[in-house]
Amino acid sequence: MTNREIPYKIYLEEKEMPEKWYNVRADMKKKPSPLLHPGTLKPMGYEDLRPVFCDELVRQELDDVTPYIEIPQEIRDFYKMYRPSPLVRAYCLEKKLDTPAKIYYKFEGNNTSGSHKLNSAIAQAYYAKKQGLKGVTTETGAGQWGTALSMACSYFELDCKVYMVKVSYEQKPFRREVMRTYGASVTPSPSETTEVGRKILAEHPGTTGSLGCAISEAVEVATHSEGYRYVLGSVLNQVLLHQSVIGLETKTAMDKYGIRPDIIIGCAGGGSNLGGLISPFMGEQLRGEAQYRFIAVEPASCPSLTRGKYAYDFCDTGMVCPLAKMYTLGSGFIPSANHAGGLRYHGMSSVLSELYDQGLMEARSVEQTEVFEAAEQFARVEGILPAPESSHAIRAAIDEALKCRESGEEKTILFGLTGTGYFDMAAYEKFHNGEMTDYIPTDGELSAGFDGIPKFAGNPQ
Amino acid sequence: MTNREIPYKIYLEEKEMPEKWYNVRADMKKKPSPLLHPGTLKPMGYEDLRPVFCDELVRQELDDVTPYIEIPQEIRDFYKMYRPSPLVRAYCLEKKLDTPAKIYYKFEGNNTSGSHKLNSAIAQAYYAKKQGLKGVTTETGAGQWGTALSMACSYFELDCKVYMVKVSYEQKPFRREVMRTYGASVTPSPSETTEVGRKILAEHPGTTGSLGCAISEAVEVATHSEGYRYVLGSVLNQVLLHQSVIGLETKTAMDKYGIRPDIIIGCAGGGSNLGGLISPFMGEQLRGEAQYRFIAVEPASCPSLTRGKYAYDFCDTGMVCPLAKMYTLGSGFIPSANHAGGLRYHGMSSVLSELYDQGLMEARSVEQTEVFEAAEQFARVEGILPAPESSHAIRAAIDEALKCRESGEEKTILFGLTGTGYFDMAAYEKFHNGEMTDYIPTDGELSAGFDGIPKFAGNPQ
Numbered sequence: 001m002t003n004r005e006i007p008y009k010i011y012l013e014e015k016e017m018p019e020k021w022y023n024v025r026a027d028m029k030k031k032p033s034p035l036l037h038p039g040t041l042k043p044m045g046y047e048d049l050r051p052v053f054c055d056e057l058v059r060q061e062l063d064d065v066t067p068y069i070e071i072p073q074e075i076r077d078f079y080k081m082y083r084p085s086p087l088v089r090a091y092c093l094e095k096k097l098d099t100p101a102k103i104y105y106k107f108e109g110n111n112t113s114g115s116h117k118l119n120s121a122i123a124q125a126y127y128a129k130k131q132g133l134k135g136v137t138t139e140t141g142a143g144q145w146g147t148a149l150s151m152a153c154s155y156f157e158l159d160c161k162v163y164m165v166k167v168s169y170e171q172k173p174f175r176r177e178v179m180r181t182y183g184a185s186v187t188p189s190p191s192e193t194t195e196v197g198r199k200i201l202a203e204h205p206g207t208t209g210s211l212g213c214a215i216s217e218a219v220e221v222a223t224h225s226e227g228y229r230y231v232l233g234s235v236l237n238q239v240l241l242h243q244s245v246i247g248l249e250t251k252t253a254m255d256k257y258g259i260r261p262d263i264i265i266g267c268a269g270g271g272s273n274l275g276g277l278i279s280p281f282m283g284e285q286l287r288g289e290a291q292y293r294f295i296a297v298e299p300a301s302c303p304s305l306t307r308g309k310y311a312y313d314f315c316d317t318g319m320v321c322p323l324a325k326m327y328t329l330g331s332g333f334i335p336s337a338n339h340a341g342g343l344r345y346h347g348m349s350s351v352l353s354e355l356y357d358q359g360l361m362e363a364r365s366v367e368q369t370e371v372f373e374a375a376e377q378f379a380r381v382e383g384i385l386p387a388p389e390s391s392h393a394i395r396a397a398i399d400e401a402l403k404c405r406e407s408g409e410e411k412t413i414l415f416g417l418t419g420t421g422y423f424d425m426a427a428y429e430k431f432h433n434g435e436m437t438d439y440i441p442t443d444g445e446l447s448a449g450f451d452g453i454p455k456f457a458g459n460p461q
Numbered sequence: 462m463t464n465r466e467i468p469y470k471i472y473l474e475e476k477e478m479p480e481k482w483y484n485v486r487a488d489m490k491k492k493p494s495p496l497l498h499p500g501t502l503k504p505m506g507y508e509d510l511r512p513v514f515c516d517e518l519v520r521q522e523l524d525d526v527t528p529y530i531e532i533p534q535e536i537r538d539f540y541k542m543y544r545p546s547p548l549v550r551a552y553c554l555e556k557k558l559d560t561p562a563k564i565y566y567k568f569e570g571n572n573t574s575g576s577h578k579l580n581s582a583i584a585q586a587y588y589a590k591k592q593g594l595k596g597v598t599t600e601t602g603a604g605q606w607g608t609a610l611s612m613a614c615s616y617f618e619l620d621c622k623v624y625m626v627k628v629s630y631e632q633k634p635f636r637r638e639v640m641r642t643y644g645a646s647v648t649p650s651p652s653e654t655t656e657v658g659r660k661i662l663a664e665h666p667g668t669t670g671s672l673g674c675a676i677s678e679a680v681e682v683a684t685h686s687e688g689y690r691y692v693l694g695s696v697l698n699q700v701l702l703h704q705s706v707i708g709l710e711t712k713t714a715m716d717k718y719g720i721r722p723d724i725i726i727g728c729a730g731g732g733s734n735l736g737g738l739i740s741p742f743m744g745e746q747l748r749g750e751a752q753y754r755f756i757a758v759e760p761a762s763c764p765s766l767t768r769g770k771y772a773y774d775f776c777d778t779g780m781v782c783p784l785a786k787m788y789t790l791g792s793g794f795i796p797s798a799n800h801a802g803g804l805r806y807h808g809m810s811s812v813l814s815e816l817y818d819q820g821l822m823e824a825r826s827v828e829q830t831e832v833f834e835a836a837e838q839f840a841r842v843e844g845i846l847p848a849p850e851s852s853h854a855i856r857a858a859i860d861e862a863l864k865c866r867e868s869g870e871e872k873t874i875l876f877g878l879t880g881t882g883y884f885d886m887a888a889y890e891k892f893h894n895g896e897m898t899d900y901i902p903t904d905g906e907l908s909a910g911f912d913g914i915p916k917f918a919g920n921p922q
Contacts (some may be wrong), residue, residue, distance in 0.1 A: 007475040008541040014468040080469040081553065081844050092542065092616075110571050112846040112881070154841040155553075174886035180893050181840055379642055380615040383542050385573040420573070422883040425635035432641050 009086040010253040017084050018248040021071055021241045024279040025064035025351060027286040030358060032064070032237070032350035033325030036312060041456060044322050052219060053238075054127040054229050060238040067283075069241065071123075072130075078122045078155060079245065082111035087253040088417075092381040094401070101404035103397060104259070105417040106250045106277065107384065112178070113148035115387065115419030116273050117233050120242035121145070124231040125152035134227035135159025139189065139214030141168055142342035142389070143175030144419060145233030150182035160184040161228075163191070163217045167208035175423050189214035196220050196318040210334045211345050216318025234270025235315065235324070235349050243276025246416065251280045254414075261292060261414035263400055267392035268296040268305065268363070269342050271349030277416040282355065294361040295400075296352065297392040299371075300440045302335040304328060304348045305356055305363035307446060311460045313347060313453050323454065326353040330449030336439035340368060340427035341388030346449070366395045367438040372431040374398050375421070387419040388427055470547040471714040478545055479709040482532055482702045485740040486525035486812060488747040491819060493525070493698070493811035494786030497773060502917060505783050513680060514699075515588040515690050521699040528744075530702065532584075539583045539616060540706065543572035548714040549878075553842040555862070562865035564858060565720070566878040567711045567738065568845065573639070574609035576848065576880030577734050578694050581703035582606070585692040586613035595688035596620025600650065600675030602629055603803035603850070604636030605880060606694030611643035621645040622689075624652070624678045628669035636884050650675035657681050657779040671795045672806050677779025695731025696776065696785070696810050704737025707877065712741045715875075722753060722875035724861055728853035729757040729766065729824070730803050732810030738877040743816065755822040756861075757813065758853040760832075761901045763796040765789060765809045766817055766824035768907060772921045774808060774914050784915065787814040791910030797900035801829060801888035802849030807910070827856045828899040833892040835859050836882070848880040849888055 025031060034043040049058040060069065071079075090103040108116035128136050135158050140146030146162040153160035162184050169176060169188035176186045189209050190197040196216040200207065207213070215232070222230035233239065254261065264281055266274030274296055284290040296305055304327045314331040315321040326347040333346040348356075355361045368388070375391035377398070378384070386394060397415040404411050421428065430436040453461060486492055495504040510519040521530065532540070551564040569577035589597050596619050601607030607623040614621035623645050630637060630649035637647045650670045651658040655678040661668065668674070676693070683691035694700065715722065725742055727735030735757055745751040757766055765788045775792040776782040787808040794807040809817075816822045829849070836852035838859070839845070847855060858876040865872050882889065891897040914922060 009475075011472045014470075081549075088542075112840065112844055114883075151844055155844070173890070174883075177886040177890045177893065178846060178883075181837055181846065181889055183841065376642055379573065380612075380644065383573055383612055383616070385639060385642065422575075422635075422639075425638040428642055429634070429638045432638065 006089050006257055008091060009088050010257065011086055012084040012249055012253055014080060016252055017076070017079065018245055019071055019076065020068040022244040022248055022280050022283060023063065023067055023069055023241050024282050025237065026067035027283045028354065030354065032354040035322040035324055038314065038319065038323055051223050052230050054124070054131050054133065056127040056130070057124060057238050060241055061236060072126060075123050075126050082118065083245070084249050085110055087250055090382055093378060096381045097398065097401050097405065099401040099405040100408060100410045101401040102410065102412045103401055104261070104412070104414045106246055107417045108246060109384065109417065109420035113144060113151055114422060115144040115148065116243060116246060116276065117145045117148035118151060119245050119276070120233060120239045120272065121148035121152040122155070123242040125149065125156045125158055128229060129156040129158055133158065133229055135161065136229055136231045137161040137163070137218040137222040138231050138233065139163045139211060139218045141165045141211045141344055143168055143172055143423060144342065146184070146186065147175065147178050148233065149231065150179040150184035153184065154182040161221060162186045163189040163214040165189055165209040165211060165214050171426060172423055189217050191217060194220045196320060200318065210317055212317030212331050215316035216320050219316065219320055234272035235345065235347065237351060239272045240275035240279065240349055240351050243272050244279040246273065246276040247278060247280045250277065250414065259412060262411040263293045263295060263413045265295045265297060265393050265396045265413065265415040267343060267389050267416070267418060268298045268348065268352065269389065270345045271352040273416050273418045275349050275352050282360065285360065295396055296356065296361055296363040297396040298363065298365050299339065299343050299392065300365040300367045300438065301339045302329070302344050303365045304346065306365045309450055309453060309460055310353060310357055311453050315347065324350050326350050327356065328453065329446060330452040332452040333449035336441065338437050338439050340430070341424055343389050343392065364396065366392055367440070369431070369436050369438055371395050372428070372436060384417065385421045386417060387421045388424050390418040393417065467550055467718050469552060470549050471718060472547055473545040473710055473714055475541060477713055478537070478540065479706055480532055480537065481529040483705040483709055483741050483744060484524065484528055484530055484702050485744050486698065487528035488744045489815065491815065493815040496783040496785055499775065499780065499784055512684050513691050515585070515592050515594065517588040517591070518585060518699050521702055522697060533587060536584050536587050543579065544706070545710050546571055548711055551843055554839060557842045558859065558862050558866065560862040560866040561869060561871045562862040563871065563873045564862055565722070565873070565875045567707055568878045569707060570845065570848070570878065570881035574605060574612055575883060576605040576609065577704060577707060577737065578606045578609035579612060580706050580737070581694060581700045581733065582609035582613040583616070584703040586610065586617045586619055589690055590617040590619055594619065594690055596622065597690055597692045598622045598679040598683040599692050599694065600624045600672060600679045602626045602672045602805055604629055604633055604884060605803065607645065607647065608636065608639050609694070610692065611640040611645035614645065615643040622682060623647045624650040624675040626650055626670040626672060626675050632887060633884055650678050652678060655681045657781060661779065671778055673778030673792050676777035677781050680777065680781055695733035696806065696808065698812060700733045701736035701740065701810060701812050704733050705740040707734065707737040708739060708741045711738065711875065720873060723872040724754045724756060724874045726756045726758060726854050726857045726861070726874065726876040728804060728850050728877070728879060729759045729809065729813065730850065731806045732813040734877050734879045736810050736813050743821065746821065756857055757817065757822055757824040758857045759824065759826050760800060760804050760853065761826040761828045761899065762800045763790070763805050764826045765807065767826045770911055770914060770921055771814060771818055772914050776808065785811050787811050788817065789914065790907060791913040793913040794910035797902065799898050799900050801891070802885055804850050804853065825857065827853055828901070830892070830897050830899055832856050833889065833897060845878065846882045847878060848882045849885050851879040854878065
């Protein structure tokens with residue numbers, strides 16, 4: 001098929017949209033390691049996790065054998081409101097870069113939450129509603145997840161309590177206001193409303209918060225409130241399952257036009273977008289049906305894959321959550337204050353960590369000034385104002401396309417454009433004014449974080 | 462066709478996208494009145510307008526006989542980056558309102574400028590580039606038009622000078638920053654950079670600016686700079702022509718599924734969106750092929766159609782622009798300080814003014830608190846966070862749907878959802894905090910504005 005026959009944007013028809021999520025764990029020979037109870041160090045089972053998560057979500061969290069899981073009709077109906085998302089051929093970017101590479105991106109920003117996070121938010125809210133719960137609690141950093149969950153809870157008329165990392169709460173009043181539009185309550189974290197929040201405040205009076213802190217608070221509230229459960233927007237197996245809708249739509253669209261990606265690129269914080277995008281492609285590779293290059297792109301200031309340890313660690317700062325085996329910088333790690341945008345979690349999805357450890361996926365880190373250069377270049381030719389997070393993937397995609405210009409190779413590059421940057425203009429402003437700086441943590445700084453990784457037999461330090 | 466067969470979102474295929482704009486003036490028996498020279502009071506011809514607008518745009522401005530005008534391939538290529546826009550069946554809103562009405566909206570917010578303004582911005586930038594110009598100047602109020610033009614100029618590598626109403630410039634630093642991302646220079650208006658700006662500042666030292674002031678400044682800079690022309694995002698005939706792409710896509714999508722709207726609703730500031738949306742439907746009505754109800758919705762605080770005079774008036778505060786026959790509040794009119802969002806122009810497109818005067822279109826005004834109530838209700842069920850401007854149309858659509866609930870009529874309601882409200886969260890915050898107020902200008906206040914309408918034989922006062 002010639003280029004001319006491929007439209008700028010490929011939209012699937014409603015009837016071509018996925019009816020099942022794909023669970024990549026089912027095709028992994030060596031499975032991701034299970035969550036461990038922080039007290040007993042034993043694998044967490046269904047009953048252990050039920051006080052925290054909705055029942056059906058616990059089942060999904062633990063299920064590493066079922067390859068396809070049906071998407072309930074109610075969720076598929078909601079998906080229809082903002083999905084399918086377009087698979088875009090970046091003709092203008094290709095021209096600007098003067099590259100023989102063919103660049104595609106799956107754009108997940110065309111919904112009010114502004115990112116792919118809504119794909120899992122609506123699923124988690126649905127199962128909470130179905131279980132007859134009153135509401136859910138969660139944390140949010142940059143605010144994309146909190147916004148997505150607010151929208152989903154509003155749709156199902158569930159109460160939604162969001163703990164927002166204090167620095168973001170203060171820097172992004174408009175993010176908070178969008179959540180209020182959808183009826184959520186938003187509390188800056190750490191707060192006086194929880195035991196763990198008060199403890200953290202007492203120990204670190206001036207702290208501006210972290211995702212890890214906010215998780216601890218949200219979990220405490222969920223487990224201490226009748227009719228509430230905790231939900232999380234990334235890292236978890238269930239989230240990658242829901243996000244597989246991104247990859248499934250992408251694969252259907254590509255198959256329809258006979259397109260085969262050579263390189264698949266995604267930004268990686270907790271791994272929700274990357275995991276979702278690559279899942280069906282990785283599945284093919286795990287089954288020996290195809291070969292792809294997968295590249296995870298993370299910030300140099302929060303380099304869990306490229307500089308972290310593969311070990312069991314706490315998912316939260318307050319150390320109330322289960323232990324997960326993952327690439328981690330230590331649950332106390334907080335990225336440098338000059339870090340803009342999301343991708344600031346200390347760990348990484350156990351699924352992606354395992355795939356990376358098995359050598360099935362590459363990882364690279366990029367610095368934020370080069371990320372914003374790529375963002376601006378992309379915005380000017382492709383018309384979409386990308387989120388800083390998404391721009392990590394753009395940076396890597398541009399770099400790969402430029403390599404093709406050197407080598408003359410006509411590679412097909414696919415990347416995930418997870419969201420829009422409307423609420424990140426303060427960071428763009430810094431960039432425009434030449435005030436944006438990079439910061440790469442020293443080995444010494446990283447090893448301080450590693451000290452927090454729990455010590456027990458068999459856990460690498 | 463049953464409801465179940467109509468998808469939530471109808472996306473046309475690339476090959477179904479319009480190849481020609483539709484010029485509704487060609488089908489009007491009584492044409493809109495021509496622009497008059499402010500000195501001679503004679504109709505402005507091609508040579509008179511060339512110093513201000515690009516040659517091809519002057520031709521489009523003056524052409525009231527050609528029904529279809531080809532969309533150049535370069536513009537169609539750009540349209541493909543963000544169009545077709547979806548025609549959405551508001552299933553969730555219908556359910557929430559418990560109405561037998563069928564509600565559709567054409568959503569124009571799925572591009573970084575966040576609104577329909579890009580449809581004309583790219584056309585105007587294209588013709589400027591084709592004419593070999595260096596750049597263009599313009600004004601922007603709430604910022605949607607300036608953002609759209611910045612994107613379009615960035616795409617064609619044209620210089621872009623934006624005069625932004627001072628109050629918006631100060632209240633919306635992020636809007637400014639998006640424009641900078643696309644390489645535009647943004648100056649708060651009135652400014653010291655123009656003669657007319659200095660004059661206005663001397664007369665009204667504390668002024669926070671108005672669209673009319675900003676237009677005067679942008680026109681002065683364009684006409685005094687070699688290789689520059691002025692461009693405008695609404696009001697003009699050429700803009701309505703370009704915006705007809707909205708209506709044409711809508712009509713194609715509706716025809717494809719056998720849907721026929723009974724009521725077509727749009728918000729109206731200068732008239733760009735409403736004019737574009739209704740054009741092909743109005744054309745049918747003018748040719749006697751169909752009958753529709755058209756409703757223009759404007760803010761009660763800036764009620765040009767419902768309370769203005771139909772007279773020749775200046776398009777700008779500085780009175781340097783041609784006179785246009787339109788429904789006007791007087792070129793010195795500035796909406797109350799509590800007015801949020803756009804739709805603050807003192808006049809209205811000559812085309813729409815004439816259609817309204819002929820009784821072919823209805824108009825109503827709504828107050829902003831009821832507009833934000835509709836916005837929030839819509840956001841919670843349909844998932845899209847609407848711009849305050851667009852929410853005027855939502856308000857009227859909901860009101861019509863509620864009438865259907867009373868009467869049991871299964872009317873089909875179509876409205877234009879022009880854009881998103883990401884940069885309007887300060888207004889949403891006021892609304893959430895109960896601090897938003899309404900203001901309806903008194904007759905006395907309006908008559909002060911009317912005093913500014915130029916007096917000459919045959920011009921109603």
